[in-house]
Amino acid sequence: MIQVDKLNVYYGALHALKNINLGFPEKSITALIGPSGCGKSTLLRTINRMNDQLQHMKVEGDIIISRVSIYGKEVRTEMLRKRVGMVFQLPNPFPSSIYDNIAYGPRLHGIKKKKELDGIVENSLRAAAVWDEVKDNLKQHALSLSGGQQQRLCIARALAVNPDILLMDESTAALDPLSTQKIEELVKELKKEYTIVMVTHNLAQAARVSDQTAFLLSGEVIEFARTVDLFSEPVDKRTENYIMGRFG
Numbered sequence: 001m002i003q004v005d006k007l008n009v010y011y012g013a014l015h016a017l018k019n020i021n022l023g024f025p026e027k028s029i030t031a032l033i034g035p036s037g038c039g040k041s042t043l044l045r046t047i048n049r050m051n052d053q054l055q056h057m058k059v060e061g062d063i064i065i066s067r068v069s070i071y072g073k074e075v076r077t078e079m080l081r082k083r084v085g086m087v088f089q090l091p092n093p094f095p096s097s098i099y100d101n102i103a104y105g106p107r108l109h110g111i112k113k114k115k116e117l118d119g120i121v122e123n124s125l126r127a128a129a130v131w132d133e134v135k136d137n138l139k140q141h142a143l144s145l146s147g148g149q150q151q152r153l154c155i156a157r158a159l160a161v162n163p164d165i166l167l168m169d170e171s172t173a174a175l176d177p178l179s180t181q182k183i184e185e186l187v188k189e190l191k192k193e194y195t196i197v198m199v200t201h202n203l204a205q206a207a208r209v210s211d212q213t214a215f216l217l218s219g220e221v222i223e224f225a226r227t228v229d230l231f232s233e234p235v236d237k238r239t240e241n242y243i244m245g246r247f248g
């Protein structure tokens with residue numbers, strides 16, 4: 001589904017990602033792990049060209065999604081981001097109602113009929129496992145929800161434009177253990193429909209949730225393997241040291 005091919009990223013003189021070659025299978029969860037500053041978020045953000053606006057950033061190599069180069073000249077970033085949704089570390093609902101948060105993307109893409117929008121809002125909130133908690137108060141302000149509910153709302157908002165891929169950048173880092181557990185369960189459920197790439201500092205979470213894991217260090221992929229294998233029998237000593245908590 002996602003093929004990262006000889007990818008190099010520079011921020012000015014800093015070589016942030018070095019010759020990355022990775023393949024993420026469809027309808028699976030890939031975790032990106034590694035110590036702070038190793039390039040996890042940079043890699044995630046190249047998958048929907050989130051850093052395009054940065055003047056000092058340079059991307060070499062390619063990322064291919066469903067056989068199409070996303071850095072090709074003809075690719076429009078709005079269409080790319082419709083296919084590749086993103087959820088951030090801090091829940092960031094718009095300062096509007098629950099309903100309008102979810103309807104925003106579909107409206108932007110031309111859906112106007114109330115009945116159709118109602119259906120999308122319900123289906124997205126259901127898919128993000130937050131429908132039962134909000135269905136009677138869709139006009140309620142999104143910022144009045146708890147942090148965990150806000151984050152599931154943000155996942156619903158990402159799903160509302162019908163993406164294929166969901167990128168999650170430490171999306172449970174600011175949440176309490178119960179909300180974290182709910183999102184982990186949700187992500188495992190979403191894998192049936194979506195290809196998911198998640199950055200996490202939480203190694204136990206990567207082990208619990210993901211199918212494959214990439215361990216990065218100083219901008220390089222040190223090891224990429226099935227999660228069970230990487231955590232039980234890491235091939236590289238540096239991976240072993242990291243997952244054993246000896247650094248990072």
Ligand SMILES: Nc1ncnc2c1ncn2[C@@H]1O[C@H](COP(=O)(O)OP(=O)(O)OP(=O)(O)O)[C@@H](O)[C@H]1O
Pocket residue numbers: 011014016034035036037038039040041042043054
């Ligand atoms: N916009 C930017 N401009 C300049 N340098 C940047 C920018 N974003 C990231 N970097 C640098 O690129 C390197 C990789 O950063 P990145 O945020 O991708 O790492 P990370 O592994 O996600 O870190 P963390 O776990 O702390 O979020 C770091 O040295 C960082 O300082």
